[in-house]
Amino acid sequence: MSTVKATRPLGQPSRLRRRIKPVKIASFTALLITTFLMLLPLFFMVSTSLKSKREMLKFPPTFLPESWAWSNYADIFETLQFGTLYKNSLIIAGFSVFGTLLSSALVAYGFARYRGRGNSFWFILLLSTMMLPYPAIMIPQFVLFSQMQWIDTFLPLIVPAFFGSAYNIFLLRQFFSTLPEELFDAGRIDGCGELRMWRTIALPLSAPALATVAIFAFIYSWNDLLTPVLYLSSSDKFTLPVGMASLTSSRFRIPPWHLLMVASVLAMVPIVTLFAIAQKQFVEGIVLTGIK
Amino acid sequence: MKNKMKSKRYALLLATALTGAAVLAGCGGGKSAGNVAAGDSGAGNTGGSGEQVTISHYTIDSEDRTFIEKLIPEFEKEHPNIKVKVEKAPYEQFDSKLQTLIAGGNSPDVTSHYGYGGFAEYYNKDMLLDLTDLIKEDGFKAEDYHIPENLMKIYTVNGHTYGIPVNMYVTLMLYNKDMFDAAGVSYPPSDYEDKSWTFDRMVEDAKKLTVVSDDIAKTQYGVDFTWAERDMRPLYFGAEPYSEDTWTNGGVPSETHFDSPEVIAAYQKLFDLVFKEKVSPTSEWSKSVAGQNGDPFVAGKIGMSVGGSWNLAGSNDFPFKVGVAAVPWGGNDKVRSTLFVDPLLILKDSKHPKEAFEWIKYLITTEVQEKSIELSGGNPPVNTEAAEVYYKHFDGIDPEDVKKVYEGAVKYGYESYNHLITNYSQINDMFINELQPVETGHKTLEEVMPVIQKKVTEIIQR
Numbered sequence: 001m002s003t004v005k006a007t008r009p010l011g012q013p014s015r016l017r018r019r020i021k022p023v024k025i026a027s028f029t030a031l032l033i034t035t036f037l038m039l040l041p042l043f044f045m046v047s048t049s050l051k052s053k054r055e056m057l058k059f060p061p062t063f064l065p066e067s068w069a070w071s072n073y074a075d076i077f078e079t080l081q082f083g084t085l086y087k088n089s090l091i092i093a094g095f096s097v098f099g100t101l102l103s104s105a106l107v108a109y110g111f112a113r114y115r116g117r118g119n120s121f122w123f124i125l126l127l128s129t130m131m132l133p134y135p136a137i138m139i140p141q142f143v144l145f146s147q148m149q150w151i152d153t154f155l156p157l158i159v160p161a162f163f164g165s166a167y168n169i170f171l172l173r174q175f176f177s178t179l180p181e182e183l184f185d186a187g188r189i190d191g192c193g194e195l196r197m198w199r200t201i202a203l204p205l206s207a208p209a210l211a212t213v214a215i216f217a218f219i220y221s222w223n224d225l226l227t228p229v230l231y232l233s234s235s236d237k238f239t240l241p242v243g244m245a246s247l248t249s250s251r252f253r254i255p256p257w258h259l260l261m262v263a264s265v266l267a268m269v270p271i272v273t274l275f276a277i278a279q280k281q282f283v284e285g286i287v288l289t290g291i292k
Numbered sequence: 293m294k295n296k297m298k299s300k301r302y303a304l305l306l307a308t309a310l311t312g313a314a315v316l317a318g319c320g321g322g323k324s325a326g327n328v329a330a331g332d333s334g335a336g337n338t339g340g341s342g343e344q345v346t347i348s349h350y351t352i353d354s355e356d357r358t359f360i361e362k363l364i365p366e367f368e369k370e371h372p373n374i375k376v377k378v379e380k381a382p383y384e385q386f387d388s389k390l391q392t393l394i395a396g397g398n399s400p401d402v403t404s405h406y407g408y409g410g411f412a413e414y415y416n417k418d419m420l421l422d423l424t425d426l427i428k429e430d431g432f433k434a435e436d437y438h439i440p441e442n443l444m445k446i447y448t449v450n451g452h453t454y455g456i457p458v459n460m461y462v463t464l465m466l467y468n469k470d471m472f473d474a475a476g477v478s479y480p481p482s483d484y485e486d487k488s489w490t491f492d493r494m495v496e497d498a499k500k501l502t503v504v505s506d507d508i509a510k511t512q513y514g515v516d517f518t519w520a521e522r523d524m525r526p527l528y529f530g531a532e533p534y535s536e537d538t539w540t541n542g543g544v545p546s547e548t549h550f551d552s553p554e555v556i557a558a559y560q561k562l563f564d565l566v567f568k569e570k571v572s573p574t575s576e577w578s579k580s581v582a583g584q585n586g587d588p589f590v591a592g593k594i595g596m597s598v599g600g601s602w603n604l605a606g607s608n609d610f611p612f613k614v615g616v617a618a619v620p621w622g623g624n625d626k627v628r629s630t631l632f633v634d635p636l637l638i639l640k641d642s643k644h645p646k647e648a649f650e651w652i653k654y655l656i657t658t659e660v661q662e663k664s665i666e667l668s669g670g671n672p673p674v675n676t677e678a679a680e681v682y683y684k685h686f687d688g689i690d691p692e693d694v695k696k697v698y699e700g701a702v703k704y705g706y707e708s709y710n711h712l713i714t715n716y717s718q719i720n721d722m723f724i725n726e727l728q729p730v731e732t733g734h735k736t737l738e739e740v741m742p743v744i745q746k747k748v749t750e751i752i753q754r
Contacts, residue, residue, distance in 0.1 A: 059581050059591040060509045142396040229385045230392055245382030250354035252602030
């Protein structure tokens with residue numbers, strides 16, 4: 001160590017040198033390796049999406065495509081009506097997110113702010129609906145919507161979102177009840193009604209929770225396969241998961257994995273974008289709630 | 293403040309627990325959809341001749357099934373009073389959607405058993421329309437459509453016909469010509485009457501083709517013998533696990549013999565390919581080489597692959613030269629090939645059975661069956677006249693070989709059990725689970741087969 005000290009130029013702070021401890025190097029290397037491992041499937045997905053049909057079948061699989069088949073990205077629009085599927089999925093997911101946010105935030109606000117008789121009873125009743133698996137309500141719901149003539153429309157996929165979702169209500173209620181009572185008192189003194197307090201006090205302060213709910217709602221709707229399969233029957237109304245499932249549906253053919261990977265890469269884009277945006281909101285939300 | 297933080301943490305914990313519970317409940321509830329009885333069947337309007345009606349054909353959303361959409365315009369031109377609508381679902385959701393549609397009073401008119409459940413399951417759930425009267429009224433004769441009489445019998449229970457065959461897959465052997473050439477082994481024969489082509493000779497050939505190396509890229513195996521579904525495999529060696537009455541009463545066996553010495557010996561012979569002769573890959577190896585839905589044969593790592601003739605459909609894309617051969621003789625003089633004959637069925641709740649029957653008849657005419665081969669990318673027709681076109685469909689494979697293999701398979705064929713036995717999706721799942729430890733070498737057949745025998749009995753009685 002003494003030689004190290006001797007060769008150190010004058011005036012150089014020794015702190016710099018001390019910062020790169022072996023422990024740090026080790027932990028940094030470990031992090032790098034983990035990151036690499038986590039990104040590997042993602043990398044392989046992108047790489048497979050650029051392989052030709054023949055190369056896709058090769059074993060051992062090639063790491064990078066031998067010839068870059070960029071045309072796959074054009075082909076998917078022909079084999080799958082990809083544009084239509086994408087548009088449908090976006091419409092349904094957009095309305096679902098809006099509906100879930102609106103209804104869940106309102107109901108959660110009520111549960112968090114009002115102390116009424118039987119409050120906890122209703123809340124437990126609400127939570128117990130989470131225990132019902134979808135297949136249990138699948139057929140009654142289908143009968144209901146088919147009598148309303150909603151089959152083969154987007155309505156059965158969108159309207160239920162406007163009636164709250166137990167999990168998200170629960171999540172928001174817990175967040176709303178952490179908001180300081182003083183804020184609402186101040187609001188009331190200034191003459192706010194409950195709805196206005198909900199809109200101007202509770203909602204802006206709950207950006208992190210709302211962002212979480214939005215992400216949940218979006219991902220749920222974006223990935224949902226069974227509900228669109230049940231309710232939609234015309235191909236031009238299908239959503240992305242339905243179209244993508246059709247690529248692996250034949251038991252008798254080799255699935256076109258390369259095209260499926262193209263579809264997966266493109267389907268991932270909105271989720272990554274939304275997460276990037278919502279993450280920023282998330283941080284801002286914490287900054288704004290400085291009063292905590 | 294601190295208290296609030298604490299309560300938040302509890303809330304999170306509770307939320308996690310509740311989500312967990314919901315997930316668990318979801319797993320247990322999966323079956324409920326299937327148990328709901330069919331709902332109201334709607335007005336009994338059979339549709340007069342002049343009135344325009346719409347029938348729906350429910351099928352799998354994949355190119356080899358949805359090609360029927362392209363046949364509709366021609367049909368509608370010939371039948372101006374009938375409109376056909378195709379409804380589709382991915383394979384995995386096929387059964388749930390069908391059950392829901394029926395229960396919700398929106399039953400499709402025409403479908404087939406394309407999901408996990410087979411014909412017998414539909415029949416025993418009372419979902420199917422008895423076509424006998426329709427056939428009589430219409431004067432329908434199978435020979436007019438070149439459908440062999442023995443194929444018509446498959447979907448006839450106690451003299452009542454419930455389905456009209458449309459496609460016929462058989463079990464055949466595909467072999468990798470490049471691999472045979474490299475090892476200097478002569479090609480297997482396509483002729484079922486060639487008595488020298490036996491299971492034992494296949495094993496001998498397979499030994500010459502097998503290369504086991506530490507380098508996974510160099511490892512290759514001689515044969516992959518996936519003859520029929522797991523419960524049917526003893527039949528190949530002449531052992532019969534289900535009692536005779538199964539095939540006449542709609543798929544409910546009065547007795548099963550999965551723990552009999554003959555059945556166990558038959559399974560032993562198949563597992564010996566992997567563990568004793570070492571000419572077949574373990575299931576782990578196959579998965580690692582070919583991925584989830586894949587087949588190591590397609591990756592060029594298997595010399596001979598015995599399996600369904602659907603494997604042929606992809607053969608034009610295989611990165612090596614392919615040949616077809618007969619399934620070798622394994623000790624059963626009557627049965628050497630499994631047939632997978634897909635019928636078209638009319639559902640009981642159909643509001644327009646007559647029109648649905650017109651559509652079915654259209655789909656099995658020689659002209660449409662021939663056209664369907666190209667449109668579907670190689671679906672085997674049931675119509676023997678159209679079959680001549682099918683034999684010529686595959687690049688680089690001698691049509692004469694395909695023809696011989698198909699004709700031999702029909703002569704020595706038996707319909708796949710998955711279409712004929714009730715509650716089959718549950719039987720099949722159980723077999724996959726119970727045989728898993730044997731496939732990985734952790735348990736012996738003697739340990740496992742009595743358990744399977746017990747469980748099959750339970751499932752059948754459900």
